Amino acid sequence: MTAPRPVAPLLLTLLASLAACDATSTTPKPAPAPVAQAPAPAPTPAPTTPAEPVKKPLPTTAADWTGGASAAPARLDVGSVSFAVPAGWLPRPPSSSMRLAEVVIPAVAPAQPSSTPAYTPETDALVAFFRLGGTVEDNIARWAASVTGPDGKQATPQVTVREVAGLKVHDVRLDGTYLDGMPGGQRTSREGWGFRAAIIETGMPMTFVRLTGPKPLVESNASAWEEMLSGMKTK
Numbered sequence: 733m734t735a736p737r738p739v740a741p742l743l744l745t746l747l748a749s750l751a752a753c754d755a756t757s758t759t760p761k762p763a764p765a766p767v768a769q770a771p772a773p774a775p776t777p778a779p780t781t782p783a784e785p786v787k788k789p790l791p792t793t794a795a796d797w798t799g800g801a802s803a804a805p806a807r808l809d810v811g812s813v814s815f816a817v818p819a820g821w822l823p824r825p826p827s828s829s830m831r832l833a834e835v836v837i838p839a840v841a842p843a844q845p846s847s848t849p850a851y852t853p854e855t856d857a858l859v860a861f862f863r864l865g866g867t868v869e870d871n872i873a874r875w876a877a878s879v880t881g882p883d884g885k886q887a888t889p890q891v892t893v894r895e896v897a898g899l900k901v902h903d904v905r906l907d908g909t910y911l912d913g914m915p916g917g918q919r920t921s922r923e924g925w926g927f928r929a930a931i932i933e934t935g936m937p938m939t940f941v942r943l944t945g946p947k948p949l950v951e952s953n954a955s956a957w958e959e960m961l962s963g964m965k966t967k
């Protein structure tokens with residue numbers, strides 16, 4: 733007959749196993765690590781419109797060219813001499829390759845400044861600077877042939893001679909109906925015009941300054957014309 737197994741050791745083993753299970757089931761699990769979030773994107777700056785540069789008006793009068801009415805007048809270089817531009821006269825690019833410079837004398841001052849002021853022959857006057865060959869007498873005769881007096885005959889030029897800046901200057905005056913345009917090309921008859929010119933003996937070719945336009949406008953600018961010629965300087 734087999735002897736019975738002691739109960740106490742078995743019971744102790746069972747209790748120990750149960751205690752181990754309870755300890756395992758009650759151990760807290762570590763909390764999951766927080767998920768890192770991507771940083772919010774920086775706000776996109778609103779588009780900015782670049783400031784427009786301040787636009788200065790283009791020069792039109794002598795005061796504009798030099799920065800103010802109290803400044804010295806602007807000067808035009810014409811070959812070996814230069815001239816001060818009277819106030820209110822508007823320099824512009826030459827309209828012909830034969831001319832070194834042009835200046836418009838407007839009947840009415842323009843509302844807006846421009847580097848290429850408009851020229852209207854019917855109302856405005858024009859000063860042209862150029863150099864040509866030929867003798868003084870030949871050029872005066874050619875100009876006189878372009879002007880007809882009130883009697884319908886060729887006008888007689890009034891010529892005076894003086895010295896400016898050490899150079900001999902021949903002043904020429906004609907009035908009447910002027911044939912405007914290049915010799916040999918299309919020409920327009922301008923009735924009641926004034927013609928003023930200066931032939932400056934700067935050597936060959938000589939330097940010429942010619943003012944043409946409606947006679948009242950030419951005469952109203954006589955003092956400015958004289959001031960420009962008498963202020964001529966050599967370079």
